Amino acid sequence: MRLPSKTGPDYRAAAVGWRFERPCEHYALVTLRTPRTSDVRVVSAAGARSASIDGLLVAAWIALCAAGIVGCGERTAVERGEELFRDPRLSPSPTSSVSCRTCHTPGPATADEILPGGSLAGVVGRPTFWGGRVRDLRQAINDCLRFFMRHPSEEGLTETDPDGLDLLAYLESLGTEPSEPVPFTVPLDVVDLTPGDAARGEPIYDAACRTCHGAPHTGRGRLVAQAAVIPEDTITEHAELARAFTVAKVRHAQFFGIGGDMPPFSLEVLSDEQLSDLVAYLGY
Ligand code: HEC
Ligand code: HEC
Numbered sequence: 198m199r200l201p202s203k204t205g206p207d208y209r210a211a212a213v214g215w216r217f218e219r220p221c222e223h224y225a226l227v228t229l230r231t232p233r234t235s236d237v238r239v240v241s242a243a244g245a246r247s248a249s250i251d252g253l254l255v256a257a258w259i260a261l262c263a264a265g266i267v268g269c270g271e272r273t274a275v276e277r278g279e280e281l282f283r284d285p286r287l288s289p290s291p292t293s294s295v296s297c298r299t300c301h302t303p304g305p306a307t308a309d310e311i312l313p314g315g316s317l318a319g320v321v322g323r324p325t326f327w328g329g330r331v332r333d334l335r336q337a338i339n340d341c342l343r344f345f346m347r348h349p350s351e352e353g354l355t356e357t358d359p360d361g362l363d364l365l366a367y368l369e370s371l372g373t374e375p376s377e378p379v380p381f382t383v384p385l386d387v388v389d390l391t392p393g394d395a396a397r398g399e400p401i402y403d404a405a406c407r408t409c410h411g412a413p414h415t416g417r418g419r420l421v422a423q424a425a426v427i428p429e430d431t432i433t434e435h436a437e438l439a440r441a442f443t444v445a446k447v448r449h450a451q452f453f454g455i456g457g458d459m460p461p462f463s464l465e466v467l468s469d470e471q472l473s474d475l476v477a478y479l480g481y
Contacts, residue, residue: 278367279303281360290347294421297364299408300345300460303371311405311467313450313460314341315379319372321365328381328463334368335361344451345460382464387448389441390473398478401471405462413479423458428479440481447472 281287283298300314320326326337335354338361342353354361402413406427411419416426425431428439435442450461462472 274363274366275370278363278365278370281364282367285346287360287364288342288346288348288353290349292423293347295346295409297341299420300341309404311401311462311471313405313462313466315381315466317368317371319374319376321369321371321373322376323378324375325378328383329378334365338364345458347458380463380465383452383461384448384464387445390444390469390476392440392477392481393470393473395474395477395480397471398474398476401467401475402478405467405475409459421458428481440476443476443479443481444472447475 281297282303283296285294285296287296297314297317300312301317302310302312303317305318306312306316321334323334325332326334327340331337331340335356339348339351339353342348343351346353354364407418409419409421410424410427411417413427414429416424428443431443431446432439446455446459447462447467449455450459451457452461467475
């Protein structure tokens with residue numbers, strides 16, 4: 198599929214009709230919003246002062262930009278979008294520490310990562326998302342912001358949100374050819390699994406769980422402060438049902454009435470065999 202040039206104001210994204218804005222105005226909007234977490238995190242007077250100096254510099258820069266004295270296109274929308282993809286602050290929640298990149302790769306899958314979200318290479322060309330449950334790309338992303346990144350609103354990125362447009366430009370740079378939906382099978386009935394091979398389970402834990410939960414038994418190095426110390430927290434809470442609960446948690450995560458922030462691992466991403474090796478490694 199041939200897309201129109203990305204430079205005109207009327208450029209439209211292939212899949213969703215998010216409207217692309219002229220880069221100069223667009224950059225000004227994004228810059229004005231930085232530092233984006235100042236409202237929730239900057240508490241010291243020094244921080245407030247430097248934020249207001251930043252504001253003055255930004256205003257001066259925008260004036261020069263509008264007068265055509267300085268160039269505005271130094272960082273492309275794609276580059277800004279890639280930064281946002283890796284930045285937990287895309288969600289305004291001060292207690293979210295995960296970014297899109299925590300759960301999705303922009304390229305082909307590699308052996309050292311088992312990510313709950315699929316690869317986003319070519320995502321713009323897919324007809325449906327979330328295993329066919331969602332038809333709109335922006336909604337698919339807003340679901341992630343709300344479920345996993347603690348975004349307080351259902352419509353995290355509106356159609357005109359500059360961050361959303363930058364993110365879209367980045368996703369488009371990963372390919373726009375029409376492609377097949379990515380399967381995402383979450384079993385409705387989760388059955389307990391007999392423990393498999395603990396030695397095989399260790400690299401599976403490292404690839405799938407360690408980023409958020411840190412080291413087993415201690416949680417050392419964990420990314421997410423709210424992530425449980427496994428398996429101890431689960432054993433404390435669920436006693437002899439701890440293994441069955443872990444299997445259910447990995448498959449259903451926060452859905453089906455469980456609650457929390459964790460993402461579900463589908464059968465395509467993590468097989469039952471891998472999951473039984475994992476619970477053996479955790480010592481259930
Ligand atoms: C905590 C993990 C997690 C985070 C963080 C996350 N996602 Fe997701 N995302 C998922 C899961 C799980 C799915 C459902 C499986 C799938 O379709 O890839 C999903 C689905 C998607 C889909 C639909 C893909 C498809 O083809 O079905 C898109 C697009 C997407 N996410 C984009 C994003 C973007 C952009 C961000 C950052 C704003 C983000 N996600 C943050 C886990 C996450
Ligand atoms: C994107 C981050 C993330 C990933 C990846 C992740 N978890 Fe979690 N997990 C969490 C968070 C946050 C919690 C606490 C909130 C909740 O219950 O959802 C949690 C909770 C849990 C619990 C519940 C503990 C209890 O008893 O309350 C279990 C069990 C668990 N995770 C197992 C796993 C396993 C096994 C993996 C790897 C297959 C994994 N998690 C991958 C973020 C993650």
